[in-house]
Amino acid sequence: MSLPRKVKLVEVGPRDGLQNEPNAITVEQRVKLINMLGDAGFTTIEAGSFVSPKWVPRMAGSDEVLKNVDHSRGISYCVLTPNQRGYEDAVAASANEIAVFTAASETFSKKNTNCSIAEGLARFEPICADAKTRGIRIRGYISCVIDCPYEGEVLPSQVENVARALFDFGCDEISLGDTIGTGTPQRVEALLSCVGTSVPIEKLAVHFHDTYGQAVGNILRSLQLGVSIVDSAVAGLGGCPYAKGATGNVASEDVLYLLDGLGIASGISMEKLLDASEYISGVVGREPASNAARALLSKRH
Amino acid sequence: MSLPRKVKLVEVGPRDGLQNEPNAITVEQRVKLINMLGDAGFTTIEAGSFVSPKWVPRMAGSDEVLKNVDHSRGISYCVLTPNQRGYEDAVAASANEIAVFTAASETFSKKNTNCSIAEGLARFEPICADAKTRGIRIRGYISCVIDCPYEGEVLPSQVENVARALFDFGCDEISLGDTIGTGTPQRVEALLSCVGTSVPIEKLAVHFHDTYGQAVGNILRSLQLGVSIVDSAVAGLGGCPYAKGATGNVASEDVLYLLDGLGIASGISMEKLLDASEYISGVVGREPASNAARALLSKRH
Numbered sequence: 001m002s003l004p005r006k007v008k009l010v011e012v013g014p015r016d017g018l019q020n021e022p023n024a025i026t027v028e029q030r031v032k033l034i035n036m037l038g039d040a041g042f043t044t045i046e047a048g049s050f051v052s053p054k055w056v057p058r059m060a061g062s063d064e065v066l067k068n069v070d071h072s073r074g075i076s077y078c079v080l081t082p083n084q085r086g087y088e089d090a091v092a093a094s095a096n097e098i099a100v101f102t103a104a105s106e107t108f109s110k111k112n113t114n115c116s117i118a119e120g121l122a123r124f125e126p127i128c129a130d131a132k133t134r135g136i137r138i139r140g141y142i143s144c145v146i147d148c149p150y151e152g153e154v155l156p157s158q159v160e161n162v163a164r165a166l167f168d169f170g171c172d173e174i175s176l177g178d179t180i181g182t183g184t185p186q187r188v189e190a191l192l193s194c195v196g197t198s199v200p201i202e203k204l205a206v207h208f209h210d211t212y213g214q215a216v217g218n219i220l221r222s223l224q225l226g227v228s229i230v231d232s233a234v235a236g237l238g239g240c241p242y243a244k245g246a247t248g249n250v251a252s253e254d255v256l257y258l259l260d261g262l263g264i265a266s267g268i269s270m271e272k273l274l275d276a277s278e279y280i281s282g283v284v285g286r287e288p289a290s291n292a293a294r295a296l297l298s299k300r301h
Numbered sequence: 302m303s304l305p306r307k308v309k310l311v312e313v314g315p316r317d318g319l320q321n322e323p324n325a326i327t328v329e330q331r332v333k334l335i336n337m338l339g340d341a342g343f344t345t346i347e348a349g350s351f352v353s354p355k356w357v358p359r360m361a362g363s364d365e366v367l368k369n370v371d372h373s374r375g376i377s378y379c380v381l382t383p384n385q386r387g388y389e390d391a392v393a394a395s396a397n398e399i400a401v402f403t404a405a406s407e408t409f410s411k412k413n414t415n416c417s418i419a420e421g422l423a424r425f426e427p428i429c430a431d432a433k434t435r436g437i438r439i440r441g442y443i444s445c446v447i448d449c450p451y452e453g454e455v456l457p458s459q460v461e462n463v464a465r466a467l468f469d470f471g472c473d474e475i476s477l478g479d480t481i482g483t484g485t486p487q488r489v490e491a492l493l494s495c496v497g498t499s500v501p502i503e504k505l506a507v508h509f510h511d512t513y514g515q516a517v518g519n520i521l522r523s524l525q526l527g528v529s530i531v532d533s534a535v536a537g538l539g540g541c542p543y544a545k546g547a548t549g550n551v552a553s554e555d556v557l558y559l560l561d562g563l564g565i566a567s568g569i570s571m572e573k574l575l576d577a578s579e580y581i582s583g584v585v586g587r588e589p590a591s592n593a594a595r596a597l598l599s600k601r602h
Contacts, residue, residue, distance in 0.1 A: 001490060001522070181596070184562020185521055189302060213555035213592035214562070216518040220486055221302070247592065254514035261485020261515070291514035291548065295482070 004228040006265045008044065010139075010175070010205060011037050011252060013280065014065075015046035015080060017237025019058045021284055027061045031068045033280050037234060038075050040272035044097065047077035050086035063093040078139055082113065087127045091134065098131055099175075100124040100166070101141035104159040105148035108179070112143065121165050128169035140166030141207070145176040145191055146183040156194030164198040173203050175231055178218070181211025181247065185221035192225050205229035208250045210236065210289075215250035216258055223264070230255055235277045236289030251290030253277055270296070305529040307566045309345065311440075311476070311506060312338050312553060314581065315366075316347035316381060318538025320359045322585055328362045332369045334581050338535060339376050341573035345398065348378035351387035364394040379440055383414065388428045392435065399432055400476075401425040401467070402442035405460040406449035409480070413444065422466050429470035441467030442508070446477040446492055447484040457495030465499040474504050476532055479519070482512025482548065486522035493526050506530035509551045511537065511590075516551035517559055524565070531556055536578045537590030552591030554578055571597070 014034050018025055030048070037045050047069060048062025059080075066077055078097040081087040090098055102120040103109040109117045124140075131138050144151075145159045163174050176191065183191075188206075195204060206222045206229070208215035219230055236251035253273055259266050277293045288294060315335050319326055331349070338346050348370060349363025360381075367378055379398040382388040391399055403421040404410040410418045425441075432439050445452075446460045464475050477492065484492075489507075496505060507523045507530070509516035520531055537552035554574055560567050578594045589595060 001487065184559055186302065186563050210592055211596045212558050213517055213552065214559060216514055217521040217559060220518040220521055247596070251514065257513050258485055258515060258518060262487050291511055295512045295548070 001224060003223050003262055003264060004226065006228065007223070007259055008229045009042060009252060009255060009266050009268060010044045010046070010229060010231045011042040011234060012046040012231050012249060013037070013233035013235065013237045013252070015048055015059065016249060017233040019049065019056050020238065021058055023284070025058065025283060027064045027068070029283050030065050033234070033276060034065065034069045034077070036272070036276035036279055038070055038073055040276055041266070041268040042075070043267065044076040044078060046099070047079055049080035050089045051080060051082050063089065066093045066095060076137060081127060083123060084127060087130070091136070095136065097137040097139065099139040099141055100127060100171070101143065102162060103143040103148070104154045104162050105144040105151045107150035108144045108148045111150065117162060121162070125169050128171065132170045138171045140169070140171035140174040141177060142166070142174065143177045143179045146178045146187055147180055149180050156191045159191060160195045160198050163195045167199045167203065173205050173229055174199055175205040175207045177207040178209060181209035181214065183208065183218050184214055185217055188218045188221050189225060192222065192227065201226040202228060205231055207231035209247060210250045211247045216254055219250065219255060219258065223262070234273065235281050235293060237280065237284070248289050251288065251293060253288065253290040253293040253296070257292040274300075302525060304524050304563055304565060305527065307529060308524070308560055309530045310343060310553060310556060310567050310569060311345045311347070311530060311532045312343040312535060313347040313508075313532050313550060314338070314534035314536065314538045314553070316349055316360065317550060318534040320350065320357050321539065322359055324585070326359065326584060328365045328369070330584050331366050334535070334577060335366065335370045335378070337573070337577035337580060339371055339374055341577055342567070342569040343376070344568065345377040345379060347400070348380055350381035351390040352381060352383050364390065367394045367396060377438055382428060384424060385428060388431070392437070396437065398438035398440065399428075400440040400442055401428060401472070402444065403463060404444040404449075405455045405463050406445040406452045408451035409445045409449045412451065418463060422463070426470050429472065433471045439472045441470070441472035441475040442478060443467070443475065444478045444480045447479045447488055448481055450481050457492045460492060461496045461499050464496045468500045468504065474506050474530055475500055476506040476508045478508040479510060482510035482515065484509065484519050485515055486518055489519045489522050490526060493523060493528065502527040503529060506532055508532035510548060511551045512548045517555055520551070520556060520559065524563070535574065536582050536594060538581065538585070549590050552589065552594060554589065554591040554594040554597070558593040575601075
């Protein structure tokens with residue numbers, strides 16, 4: 001079985017995971033979680049979002065989060081920048097990595113970002129250009145790369161068009177999001193084959209939700225096809241308020257269990273990841289949405 | 302991606318799934334579940350166990366179950382026969398498929414069946430010989446094909462030795478059970494490569510538990526390697542009382558979602574499987590341990 005020797009896990013729990021939590025999480029708790037994830041070995045952690053607190057109250061204080069996390073280890077703390085204003089705030093907060101985002105489906109783009117795909121891309125082009133001059137890394141997110149909750153099936157060629165635009169803007173990596181979790185390995189293969197004709201495979205990240213229990217299978221297939229960047233969230237945090245039935249991101253613990261079992265280096269310590277999982281599960285008041293975490297933590301107690 | 306065109310799903314929920322339920326399930330409820338699974342299209346359903354009710358009280362009345370399920374559709378109702386006495390009872394109850402079982406680990410064999418692997422095999426040899434003369438199908442189960450909760454790592458060659466013996470006894474298929482769910486795709490590949498040298502791949506079934514969230518990935522890898530028989534349990538029922546932290550079988554709904562997505566024919570109707578899942582979840586009083594079932598059922602209500 002052909003597999004990458006190393007994989008970068010991008011931890012999205014502190015942003016994508018927590019943004020829809022029903023109860024407030026303090027800046028201190030978010031900082032603590034991020035630092036525990038840094039201790040575990042993640043080199044890229046999504047730390048916040050420079051979006052109006054009116055729209056995403058849980059991400060208020062992202063500048064404070066960014067100021068207080070541990071900067072001694074060279075970790076990339078990625079922050080979402082939905083527009084020019086957010087981008088300027090991120091620059092002012094000394095962000096070293098930003099994320100721009102759009103969708104492969106027009107309806108989802110309009111519902112999620114209140115603009116068409118083309119308008120979103122036009123908004124991000126100058127942001128990316130400026131970020132490049134400042135040496136700020138850029139992630140490009142594309143939602144609904146398999147299916148859209150409003151439009152149904154999304155063709156790989158639709159994703160490819162958006163991915164090529166983001167790549168041309170200078171995105172350092174492009175994360176393909178199966179927002180509603182309906183993907184299965186065959187469709188993931190069709191997607192990666194198509195997008196891979198416009199963007200080098202080493203620039204592609206995969207971002208799966210475990211809504212239908214398929215995330216680990218889809219990640220395995222992605223690894224077999226050469227993908228070496230995988231998004232995941234500690235304790236399986238997350239969900240999407242705009243997509244009915246969309247449960248959380250695939251759990252970092254389940255993905256790490258897979259990678260460890262495959263002998264793929266990630267630099268992440270399972271024990272320290274479990275510490276973070278246990279911590280944030282206590283904060284949000286529920287068990288980790290991760291089979292591996294529940295099984296491994298049950299042995300601790 | 303090379304995949305089988307057809308897969309036989311073996312539904313183990315009514316036996317492997319229900320045998321450890323804390324509360325009693327009536328014969329009527331078991332019959333109803335089995336018939337709903339037959340309606341969904343399963344051609345092999347584990348229906349009971351001819352073991353002393355002293356040891357497995359939940360399987361009491363398996364003869365009544367077998368008598369009352371729908372026999373008009375040619376479904377194989379597999380029943381566990383742990384010894385000569387159980388086998389004779391199964392024959393008296395007109396069972397058309399039996400299952401014999403041992404482990405690839407000596408300690409697990411002793412704890413689970415109170416005899417060594419060799420003693421267990423010696424017990425099953427005449428049973429298999431007699432079953433062959435009567436035209437009764439035989440499944441051979443091997444537990445702990447990846448790791449043992451007592452001994453740790455189990456070598457593929459240990460599994461191969463046991464599988465070869467069962468195959469030589471005339472077992473029609475041999476189910477490889479990752480009892481504690483620690484397998485990952487690379488080890489599954491090593492296992493199948495090794496066992497496949499002694500038993501034809503089309504005679505091998507895989508039986509995964511989702512304890513660490515790896516079951517769907519392991520099934521995908523097994524399919525890629527030519528396996529075409531997969532064990533699963535509706536609503537992810539089950540667990541093993543002898544293996545700490547062993548959660549249920551992989552859910553039939555998650556596996557069917559995978560197969561449907563891969564375009565692999567199974568003959569199973571997801572809608573009717575969901576009916577069975579909803580029914581038995583009501584009986585046992587908890588949500589299905591299946592992401593696919595929860596997501597799909599949430600759209601029904």
